[in-house]
Amino acid sequence: MTDRLSRYQRLATHLAAFAALSGVCACEKHPGPMAQPLDLSYLPKHYDTLGASSQTLNYSPWYIHEWSIDGPEGSGVQGGGPNVMPVKADNKPSGGGAQTCCSDIPSAWQPDLTLTVRWLVDKKQDGKTPGYRYKAENVRIPKYRGNMGGLWAVFLPGDRVRIMMADGQKGGANDPGLRPENSDPYIAQGIADQEWNRLYRIGASKE
Template structure:
């Protein structure tokens, strides 16, 4: 009986030590918004990544005259909830507002909400800061930098054929909700929206949510 008890304790110790050696399943990391555009970027919301909690990324001002892009390395928010290790087809949905005419007080039709679902490229060593990269033409990329990375490598604009760059689409319902009646009317004329767009948006808003 004593030998059996010793053997059981030894087995339990192996199990406990093995558990101590396991990597954590998830990690929280700081977020940054890297802005390559002349638009003001705000309210960047990061959707759940692989079942984690949603997060956010800082607002970021437009590029200034003769300023070297991108800007946004200094500002950070907490946090993005990541799996400790990357796996294929990892993705998230990002929503953000951008103002393409941030200094035009007479015309506020440049303020829009956008959304894009983006695949996240691989990282190797547990994951460091998360970067939401805002590109011209309403394009976006999400990068998880590795701990100890030389940040200069992130100051290179992604190529046009980058498979991890996604094109954002305007969310007309949210865009309408942030505009005055006069601005929304001007926005509809500017973008030649169909005459029944308000009825369509109202119908979509009143439709029951799809079952999970």
């Protein structure tokens, strides 16, 4: 009787140990949910910005009443600049004197930054027509090194615009003293801003 009881006790002990081992193995094969890193990629990128004075140059035959820039929503990049008369009779650009403060631009050049540029242009210049609004999207700024001379909007014939950040590099891509070549990759084509023209009730047709 004692031997039989001892065998039952040993069997029960072995079964308990096996069950415990099986439980451990099951846990190892089927681990519980693990914490996942928080995905914040959907949030807009915000840049460390600095305040830069804004100036305008105009090589086009039209009066530019105002212009503005906007970066992606939430980026903190925004601003605008003063009005400018049409190109001079000797084909030298108008502008370059008056400046406004301030445009908020990344303190360090950002290769992935694109801007939307909007401007109000008077093509009739009859003193009656308020003008038409244009915009250029996905506008990039050439690589700059610091802020030596502010932000510049350069307007060119054919409703085109070029944005630069004067960094003191004479002869470089951000030198406002040089007229951009027609092949310049940073020149952006503008189109009639239908939304803003409707908003301001000034029509949406091109001249």
